[in-house]
Amino acid sequence: MCFKWFKKKPDPVPIVPGECKKTLLHFAINNYPGTANDLNGCLNDQRDFVDKLNLLWTSEFDIKRFADTEATASRYKQEAADAIALLHPGATVLVFADSCFSETLTKALNNPGGKKHPTLNRFYQNPDLPVMREKRRIKFAVSPKGEMRWITMSGCGENQTSADAWINKKYHGAFTYYAMLTLSRGMTYRQWWVEIRKCLPSIALDFDQEPGLEGPTALLDKIVFEGEVLIIANSSHGTQVYDIHGDEADGYDEALYLYDGKVMDDEINVFLQKIP
Secondary structure, three states, X not given: OOOOOOOOOOOOOXXXXXXXXXXXXXXXXXXXXOOOOOOOOHHHHHHHHHHXXXXXXXXXXXXXXXXXXXXXXXXXXXXXXXXXXXXXXXXXXXXXXXXXXXXXXXXXXOOOOOOOOOXXXXXXXXXXXXXXXXXXXXXXXXXXXXXXXXXXXXXXXXXXXXXXXXXXXXXEEHHHHHHHHHOOOOOEHHHHHHHHHOOOOEOOOOEOOOOEEEOOHHHHOOEOOXXXXXXXXXXXXXXXXXXXXXXXXXXXXXXXXXXXXXXEHHHHHXXXXXXX
């Protein structure tokens, strides 16, 4: 009788709970305290974002949404920091910002010149600052260590504003609307951004904003939302304050303006630096 020895197959490597977890934190504010700074499309942005993820990544995302009074500055910082603390090395963090990082104040409901789509610009004018001629994008993509371990997608370039606009019979952020329209499984972050740029700027729709994409090549060429992912998204106002740390060449820090106040670019950098 002949015996054959077979090498036992190794046991499968156990999957660590949460290792490939996908999380969306979305902060949206239409109803700011008072009435002068209200927006129209931010809650629609939030619904569009959630609906698209549920359609393409059914049951894969843990979704946390914060609207109006829930979308406070302290909650943004705490939720983002807590989510980053749970990440494993190799996770992808996407900061998705649909807000204005300019210094132009436009609060009239209708754009001058009778444009086809009534818009608001998502910019909150700081009363302590003069209205500036130049407009800039937020700087939270920059790493003080010269390293960047996350991706930033922002709604406008350094010289534009992000539109809160009437599109397809509803108000939306133009950036979020076209980002969700073009998002599909299997594309890379870079390819996704290219598709968005085919829609924005749009001469036909009077949207001159140019979405921004920043991040290391290794992350930009990853498949969108593959593996462990954290999305930190906002649809809100943006604003500026005087730079008190001396690290801004123009003398101003940019910030998200949430329901009850600001989240500074420096503060955002603090928790982004903790990405493993």
